[in-house]
Amino acid sequence: MIKENAKISMAVIRRLPKYRRYLSELLEKGRERISSKELSELIGFTASQIRQDLNNFGGFGQQGYGYKVEELYKAIGKILGLDHSYNTIIVGAGNLGQAIANYTNFDKAGFIPIGMFDINPKLIGLKIRDIEIMDADLMGDFIKQNKVDIGIICTSKEKAQSVAEVMATNGIKGIWNFAPTDIQAPSDVVVETVHLSESLYTISFLLKHHE
Amino acid sequence: MIKENAKISMAVIRRLPKYRRYLSELLEKGRERISSKELSELIGFTASQIRQDLNNFGGFGQQGYGYKVEELYKAIGKILGLDHSYNTIIVGAGNLGQAIANYTNFDKAGFIPIGMFDINPKLIGLKIRDIEIMDADLMGDFIKQNKVDIGIICTSKEKAQSVAEVMATNGIKGIWNFAPTDIQAPSDVVVETVHLSESLYTISFLLKHHE
Incomplete structure (x- = not known):
């Protein structure tokens, strides 16, 4: 194939x-x-x-x-590879990270969140559904000890690249990035970035040029 | 032009x-x-x-x-039409709606959330930043009374079409849809749908066929 x-x-x-x-x-x-x-x-x-x-x-x-x-x-x-399941981790447990953790449609399609990470002490220790939010410093070890297929980045633009590096170094082969920046990763790592503002700006373009 | x-x-x-x-x-x-x-x-x-x-x-x-x-x-x-600002409303005030309301980069680009709506009584009355979450039943009147340029749909798939109809009927010309369904709208209404799962499935495809 x-x-x-x-x-x-x-x-x-x-x-x-x-x-x-x-x-x-x-x-x-x-x-x-x-x-x-x-x-x-x-x-x-x-x-x-x-x-x-x-x-x-x-x-x-x-x-x-x-x-x-x-x-x-x-x-x-x-x-599409939806005939088996994927373990995911979500890094950045703010609203967007929580929205993704709560979105059960991804579970149904086989993408199972097994860990969340943040640097904010107020969030560390909380659970979203059954998923514990852990200290971001523990991410590398967690990836090594668990089979994590896909890392989901919901951090700020500034943190995204270093998070991606921890993911790639520890063996994650798929990165889904929501931070508004392009990420560099080794060639055997798949990176898919969702640029929300690029989608929003097509609306303003079309509104402007519709008139 | x-x-x-x-x-x-x-x-x-x-x-x-x-x-x-x-x-x-x-x-x-x-x-x-x-x-x-x-x-x-x-x-x-x-x-x-x-x-x-x-x-x-x-x-x-x-x-x-x-x-x-x-x-x-x-x-x-x-x-791109970013030389002036747009009033937006966010319908569906769960995690995703809140994430968008909290995302100040959109404000900086000129997309100003002026109202949020939900059907959940526990959310109605709360404020996200300065934006009040109102009863979804009030959405039509709010759109009529305020100049709303863009409606952002963060509801379930089931509610999305009826929300879009209230938006279009009351004069909104731009819809940014996060519900995982295609929306029908009059031809003078711009609809941009973000299919998050379609982005995720390209990762599983590439992971599967990389190997």
Whole structure:
């Protein structure tokens, strides 16, 4: 699978969760199959785009029959690596960190928070759901002693890089960064940064140029 | 400007905040000008991509001289509509809503939260910074009586569409949606949805296919 996927563009990868979300809604409604044309109307991508995207992974549809909803939903989940679970830690236990810890949809998808860290003595020792907030100084040892797959950074911009370094040094291979800065990490560490302000500024752009 | 910008793709619009962020860091360091080549090495886009993006707005660089950092920073801010401020309301005052209300970087960029709303009686009446959490039933009247530019939805997936309808009916033209669902709105309303799980699933994809 690696060789094939070496050619998959990030644009395709970013579309896969959207397919999965729509398929999940169809499943909930009891739909058993769907044509690429219907799927296209629902999602807003062209039918040929959809066929092309899915062909990257061997293709699932059958001419004149369409896609089996459940089969495709499960297959995309597997492609996305959602067929097993990931231990996560959340670093920075302010509102955003707590929001993520409380967001049970991530648990349902297999991302299990097993520890939270902060430098604020008022937060250390508190529990969010069942997850204890620990002293940030203990993070490195915690990562070594537990199998942590993904580190979630909810700190300030200033602390983010040093947190990422502790994560990478101790063996974390995936970093989800909410601090508004780009993070440097070794090439075998996946870093995905959510730039919230960049999303907000597209709204102000569109509001300004709509008028 | 409208006619020119009608051709600007969303991909270009989404790159503009990134240029602005890097320029802001250069400004802080006291840099006065930069070539598209240097800017390219910094941001990771090709120099020709950068020139092409900026030419959409008339172009700013000078052959053999590069870009004036401060001038370009301000110009991009203006293009993004960051030359004036926006009143916002936050609907859903849980952790995520509170995180956004507490995030002063948005204020600094001109996005001013003037009200928060929730249906939870335990939250109604509380203040986050100076912003009162009001009963969600009062949202429509509040929007009518105050100039609200952007509505931020931090509710569950189930409530998001009805909240968006109250917003649009009462004159809000920009919606920033954090609920994990696509929202239907009239064509003169800008909707920007942040699908956090879609960002998370790209990490699991890359972790799986890295190996």
